[in-house]
Amino acid sequence: MSQTPIFSPIASNSGTPERLVIATRESRLAMWQAEHVRDCLKKLYPACDVQILGMTTRGDQILDKALSKVGGKGLFVKELETALEDGRADLAVHSLKDVPMVMPEGFDLSCVMVREDAHDAFVSNDYASLEDLPKGAVVGTSSLRRESVLRSRFPHLVIQPLRGNLDTRMGKLDRGEYQAIILAAAGLKRLGLGSRIRALLPIDPYTPAAGQGALGIETLAQHPRIREWLAPLNDLPTLFAVTAERMVSRQLGGSCEVPLAAYATWDKDHMNIRSFVASVDGTASCLASAQGAVKSLEDAEALGLLVAQDLIAQGAERLLPNGLPK
Numbered sequence: 238m239s240q241t242p243i244f245s246p247i248a249s250n251s252g253t254p255e256r257l258v259i260a261t262r263e264s265r266l267a268m269w270q271a272e273h274v275r276d277c278l279k280k281l282y283p284a285c286d287v288q289i290l291g292m293t294t295r296g297d298q299i300l301d302k303a304l305s306k307v308g309g310k311g312l313f314v315k316e317l318e319t320a321l322e323d324g325r326a327d328l329a330v331h332s333l334k335d336v337p338m339v340m341p342e343g344f345d346l347s348c349v350m351v352r353e354d355a356h357d358a359f360v361s362n363d364y365a366s367l368e369d370l371p372k373g374a375v376v377g378t379s380s381l382r383r384e385s386v387l388r389s390r391f392p393h394l395v396i397q398p399l400r401g402n403l404d405t406r407m408g409k410l411d412r413g414e415y416q417a418i419i420l421a422a423a424g425l426k427r428l429g430l431g432s433r434i435r436a437l438l439p440i441d442p443y444t445p446a447a448g449q450g451a452l453g454i455e456t457l458a459q460h461p462r463i464r465e466w467l468a469p470l471n472d473l474p475t476l477f478a479v480t481a482e483r484m485v486s487r488q489l490g491g492s493c494e495v496p497l498a499a500y501a502t503w504d505k506d507h508m509n510i511r512s513f514v515a516s517v518d519g520t521a522s523c524l525a526s527a528q529g530a531v532k533s534l535e536d537a538e539a540l541g542l543l544v545a546q547d548l549i550a551q552g553a554e555r556l557l558p559n560g561l562p563k
Contacts, residue, residue: 254278254466256286260317260326263291264402266424270452271330273427274350277470290326292316314455318344321457328463329455333448333479334421336455338487347464348454349479351472353423355450355500356437357383360410360425361417366436370394374416377409381517383419385496386442389519403428423450444498444511447482447491451475474503477537478510484541485512489553490562499544501537506530508537512544514553523551 257278261271268291275287293316314336317329321344333349340346364370370391377399378384384396399406399415403424410418419438425431454470456463478501485491485499496517501510508531515522525547529540554561 253282254285254463256288257328257463257466258288258290258326260290260292260320260329262317263293264404266403266428267330267332269427270332274328274330274452274454274470277350278466281469282466290320292320318455321455327456327460328467331453331455332424333451333453334446336448336453338447338483338491340455343458345456345458345464346453347456348467348470349472349476350452350454350470352451352475352478354426354437355445356422356440357443357445358420358422358425358434359417359436359438360407360420360433361435362410364417364435367391367394367417367438370416375414377406377415377418379406380419380446381494381496382446382498382515383443385515385517385519385522387419387519388517389515389522390442403430407433421445421449440500440511442513444513445500446497447486447499448479449500451479453479477501477531477534478503478508480534480537481508481510481531481541481544482512484538485510485545485548488542488545488562489514489548490557490559494558496556499541501540504528506532508540510540510544512548514548514556516556521556523548523553523556525551 259271259274261267271289275289278285278287314331318341320326321329336346359367372393373395375395375397376387377397379399387394387396399409399418403420406418406420409415422434422437425434454467481501482499486497489495489497491497496515499510499512501508507528509528511526513522513524525544527540527543531537531540
């Protein structure tokens with residue numbers, strides 16, 4: 238880590254921030270997310286100069302290969318973390334499902350904002366549902382998790398990789414390269430494209446990825462004051478839910494190479510969490526769920542750990558390409 242950052246966070250005499258720089262990818266969705274965080278910060282701290290630093294990541298540059306083949310979701314965050322290290326930015330905004338389950342040393346996941354719709358969405362110009370697609374229809378997805386469920390339920394369909402930002406993926410659909418694509422509903426809704434959703438896929442069996450629909454803000458651990466400034470943006474129900482989900486994924490070595498789902502919902506102060514691990518071809522899977530009272534991060538982690546242990550007891554390790562984490 239750089240020992241001589243270009244600048245440190247600037248605070249006013251009252252202890253509130255005077256300037257904050259947000260690092261983000263430059264896709265339209267990522268910029269929307271960064272602008273949303275900027276606007277929230279401006280409401281909290283009207284005198285603060287909040288700037289956005291747009292960046293292109295390795296994940297944005299490599300579009301001809303599946304993420305599982307080129308380094309996984311961390312490709313979308315490494316350059317932003319470098320900007321934090323060398324002082325060009327104070328915080329980085331991510332789609333939480335793109336954030337590796339184990340944070341690098343020296344970095345904190347300092348804030349988790351309120352969750353948008355976590356469902357997967359079926360998008361097609363010609364068909365109303367997956368069930369309507371004819372034999373041989375091409376369905377695009379970037380997720381091994383989605384691919385596994387689709388191959389299990391619809392063996393007559395052709396499942397092909399779909400890379401690129403949201404606009405790129407929609408363009409491929411509109412050019413007829415796919416008869417349908419599966420995307421996260423959250424991104425479509427955030428960009429005002431909710432009308433393109435033909436159907437929201439049910440949580441059973443299309444359980445979302447850990448953190449899907451949530452925004453995470455990453456900072457350097459050496460700047461605890463920034464974490465304090467971000468605290469009002471934390472949404473505790475979302476924070477507890479994704480903490481449980483990420484615990485499941487962490488215990489099982491969740492990455493782009495593993496068809497792994499984990500999704501938690503609330504019933505008053507009780508959390509319900511559902512998770513599965515599967516083979517890519519959809520022929521084998523382990524499914525587990527649990528519920529319990531959750532009033533702290535420790536409670537959320539314990540519930541997630543319970544689900545992970547259930548999956549491991551069922552033999553989930555045989556479905557993991559690299560086995561269980563050491």
